[in-house]
Amino acid sequence: MKRFRVWAPDASEVALHVDGHDVPATPADGGWWVAHAEAGHGTRYGWRLDGADPLPDPRSRWQPDGVHGLSAVDAPDETDFAWTDQHWRGFHLPGAVLYELHVGTFSPEGTFDGVVERLPHLVDLGVDAIELLPVAAFPGDRGWGYDGTFPHAVHDAYGGPAGLRRLVDAAHAAGIGVVLDVVHNHLGPDGNHLGAFGPYFSERHQTNWGAAVNLDGPGSGEVRRYFVEHLTGWQRDLHLDGFRLDAVHALVDDSATHLLEQLADEVAATAAHTGRSCWLIAESDRNDPRYVLPASAGGMGLDASWADEWHHALHAVLTGETDGYYEDFGTLDHLVRGLQQAWVYAGDWSEHRQRVHGRSPAGLPGHAFVVSVQNHDQIGNRATGDRIGHGTSDGRLRIGAALLLTSPFVPMLFQGEEWSASSPFRYFTDHQDAALGQAVTEGRTHEFAHFGWDPTDVPDPQDRTTFESSVLRWDEVGESGHAELLQWHRDLIALRRRHPSLTDGRWSAQEIDHDAEVGWIRIRRGDVLVVVNLGAAPVSVPVPDGFVLAGVEGRPLAAGATRNADVVALDPDGVAILNLAAEAERQS
Incomplete structure (x- = not known):
């Protein structure tokens, strides 16, 4: 007999819908409801609130029939899967080299198992951990994952929770950690049923995606636990080694203890219990040291933050581009400042923003910053998804790699960067809601028309060929030009391994x-x-x-x-x- 729980504080009557039958749920403390039923691995179930049609479980681990279908029990036995990473204790973020990848385009298979097949390439390259773009369940089969609607569930088209377990276990066997990009600041509109269950959103705060997640209003205690248990559950049950937290500045929280501080505390406690390290990395362009300062110093206690200005300063010099947000960069002085302290603007006037931006990073260690020459945002948010190698000499690519991989910060490569992959990385979606898909297509066109791009050059995100063009072409790895750049990256990572002065994080000593x-x-x-x-x-x-x-x-x-x-x-x-x-x- 399996126990099922759901938080639905405003419902008068709740029933568990399992295997086509309804089982009345019993109210428990704090707005929770409990029901018991016979259910094995793969059994479909959902929740019926006040007699309405069944909805999938907000804490579902598996949505094999899509975000609008019923949930499935994820409870494999040892004949299905058994962990072999009992001796794995995690990777060490200070000194690590990260490798960001998108599961759907990293391999022709577009699955977790496709990543497993190519782990030997990453071992040979010398990276310490892979950072997966979001794999929470989202509508359709293909997408970036930032419009996920079930944070606790693993996208089925990639292989579901079973596939993710296989990847994590195989990566650990190869000596590679697995960091996951997660989105807590909003949920996509298609398949988002959270509002039917309780006050997960609040009009008290607004973000770029509409009403903010309710982190500080009535009922926010359980909403916060929803996101905390997402991380600690995947940390414990799926053996994840870290999380990159998307757009943390959009987590609007006026509580005395910010959600980020709570996440840091509870992830650390779970790491102590499991005996495996787990790192938290923020994504924000605010250049605010408080995200990575300890709570005792008035911070939130995260381990590191992306430092996109390092990228902007280098990109503008390597390419000569000074449009859009690159107008704040473009000189060697900007680049040197980024090389010195990761953030270029640290309490300085920003022409692009028309205000003073950032604060000084003085006192932070080098491993508090993750830097890159390329990442999914800086490629995919270009109109055609072109990589820096599409318009830059091999010499400048070697310069970028050298500055990155001898950096006192945590360097991160983006899939295929190591051989200057010819495939772009474009923005693609697979919305099943036709109106939403059309709105995304039109919005993308209008966005780049505003910046002077020819709208006919902007690929349609909903067109399958936009996705297919972004899949890495592994047959080019050994080709002339690509092979030499790959060896350059391998040699730089090997050099980084043997020189403690490159990984001690003392950026102020440069x-x-x-x-x-x-x-x-x-x-x-x-x-x-x-x-x-x-x-x-x-x-x-x-x-x-x-x-x-x-x-x-x-x-x-x-x-x-x-x-x-x-x-x-x-x-x-x-x-x-x-x-x-x-x-x-x-x-x-």
């Missing part, structure tokens, strides 16, 4: 010199020296005595560069990484 007029930058991080030429002419950059070109397995980490006497000579788009001769001899 020594950065540059010539904005000529275009070179020289960065010393302990026993490693990075020199790049972003100018239009060859340059010779002085380097300290004792530094020689770094190398991995006989391959020098230099392109368009030579070490001559007391300088490094760099062609345009040239890059050289050096280390102290004593260190080079020790490693050889």
Whole structure:
């Protein structure tokens, strides 16, 4: 006999609808209802509120019939699946290299098992953890996942909870952690039944998606528990190693204890109980250190935050783009500031925002920032989803990778970046509601028309070919050009592994010199020296005595560069990484 529970504080009568029959539920404390029924793995069930049609369970782990169908019991026995990661204790975020991927486009299969098949590539690359774009159940088969409607359920088209278990277990066996992108600040409109069960949303606060999630009004205690138990449940039962929290600034909460602080406390407690580390990473563009400061210092206690301004500063210099939010960037001085402290604007006037933006990150460790040359947002939110490699030289791609993977922050690669994948990453949806799908298509076109793009160039998110064009092309990995860039990334990650000065997080200890007029930058991080030429002419950059070109397995980490006497000579788009001769001899 299985016990079922649901929170429906405003209902007068609740019944469990299971296997086509109704079982009356008994009211319990705090607006909860309880029912018991015979139900095994895969049994369909839902909740009937005050005699209305059955609705799926808000805490469903599995929606095999879609977001509008009934829920299914997820209770496999050991003949179906048995964990083999009993000795896994998690990965260490400080010093880690992350790899962001979208399950539906990472492999031709578009499933968790498709990711499993390609784990050897990630092991060979040297990454420490994969960061999955959201996999909570969302309408249709294909999408980015940010319009999910069942945070506790695993998207069935990817393989459902069974597939996610297999991926996590296989990743751990390969020595790779699994971080999951989760969305708590809103739910998609299609298949969102939460409002029928209780006060999950409140008009007291508004966000870009409408009424905010109710985190501080009447009934908010159970709403908060709903999101807390999403993380701790997946942490405990699905063995996740961390969560990236989408748009935390949209979690509007006037409570004395912010939801983020509560999440940090309860995830830490669950980690202590399971014996496996679990990291929380915020996504926000506010440049606010409070997200990652400990509660004792007035913060919320998260472990790290994405630092998109690091990306913006580098992207604008590598590509020359200064439109939109890139108007706040574009000079070598901007880039150097990002390299120095992750955030470019730390209490400074922003022309794009027409106000002062950000606060100083002083005192934070390097591993409090996740930085990237590319990520799903910065590619997919472009009109055609073009990657930086589609319009930038290989030399500049090597420069970007070198600055990223010798960074004192936590570097993150986006799927296919390591070989300069030719496939774009476009915004795609599969809304079953025709009116919503049409609205998304029209909204996308109008958005980019406003920025001067030709509307006919903007792919239709609802068109299946928009999704199919975004699938990685694995047959190009060994092709000329792609293979050399892949080896460059492998060698940089290997170099990062063997130099503690690159992973100790002491960003304030860096020594950065540059010539904005000529275009070179020289960065010393302990026993490693990075020199790049972003100018239009060859340059010779002085380097300290004792530094020689770094190398991995006989391959020098230099392109368009030579070490001559007391300088490094760099062609345009040239890059050289050096280390102290004593260190080079020790490693050889």
